[in-house]
Amino acid sequence: MINYGKQSIDQDDISAVVETLKSDWLTQGPKVEEFENCLADYCNVKYAIAVSNGTAALHLANLALGVTKKTKVVTTPITFLATANSVVYAGGDPIFSDISNKTFTLDPAKLEEQIKNDQSIRGIINVHLGGNTSNIEEINKIADKYNLWVIEDSCHALGGTWKDKNGILRKVGDCSFSDIATFSFHPVKQITTGEGGAITTNNREIYERLITLRTHGMIKDSSLINNNEGGWYYEMQELGYNYRITDFQAALGIEQLKKSDKWQKMRRHIVSVYDQEFDFLDQITPQNHPDQNLNFSYHLYIIQCEKRLELYNYLKENKINTQVHYIPIHQQPYYKNKFGYEVGDFPNAESYYEKALSLPLYPTLTEVEQERIISIIREFYEKN
């Protein structure tokens, strides 16, 4: 069976985990700090905080930016549930804005229109679906104009680079056009720690708040507490969580990160082969991959295709597991019931969903396997 995504684990990864298991630290210890330093270097950002998963990263990001009861945060309906759920966890109201039918990410023009009409919106969560970061600057410009904060949900985009309007090379997660970026290290993502996630920021205050929120809201720094009754003493001044990652997961993350650039090259090659092949197949339109951004870090190869259900089933019969990213969140029963969303609210997202399919994309997908996937798709459309 070929799956749409797959982790790569080698002997160095295994040895690093085993070594940490034999050390004095299992939960948060020196490897977490080392992983955070590696991540901050890799993303070219001041601070990185490793957490238990990408959802926890988003939840803490919302809290650190002040999301509370009824705070309105706008995001795309085409994302994993976690993006919108994280706003609800913090007490806020997720608002959706429709996608571009080329990039399948937030459409800046539509977003601005929406923000103009609802001045109570406080922040934007921009999701780099599949690794596509082409709207970063435009979204940030809108945020500046309306005084909003921006979280980049970069769970699909670790390691990507892009050139800004002034030709400066930027790295995903460097927060040069946002307040916070978040990552997931779930096994299908660019690197894995099993479960795991991280938050990056250049803002010291936000960083310190995140550190506190990650561990129950506990503060030990004597300059920040009201009392100091001894070395054991801590204070909880606001509600926090246990969103810590373990040291052996961090050890895995450190090893995985070393291979991230190599894996991205492999992913980009696979993307370019699919792109070339599908140029000649009318029934398939891939997500837009602009030339100037060849250094996107691709997590998913998303297409729009005719006869999606039949193609999905045909591929499955041929031992190829594809997936749909994603069912529009506003169509989920919970969101319909709680926030009153209806079919027709976001037409681009809805028509995108009808034809969306993610084909296998991971570094160790072989040429032979990719050829097989492509020829089965061709065969399907010849028959149908």
Ligand SMILES: Cc1ncc(COP(=O)(O)O)c(C=O)c1O
């Ligand atoms: C866009 C996006 N945001 C957030 C998450 C949540 O990450 P995690 O599964 O690590 O909690 C995911 C995970 O699939 C994701 O794809």
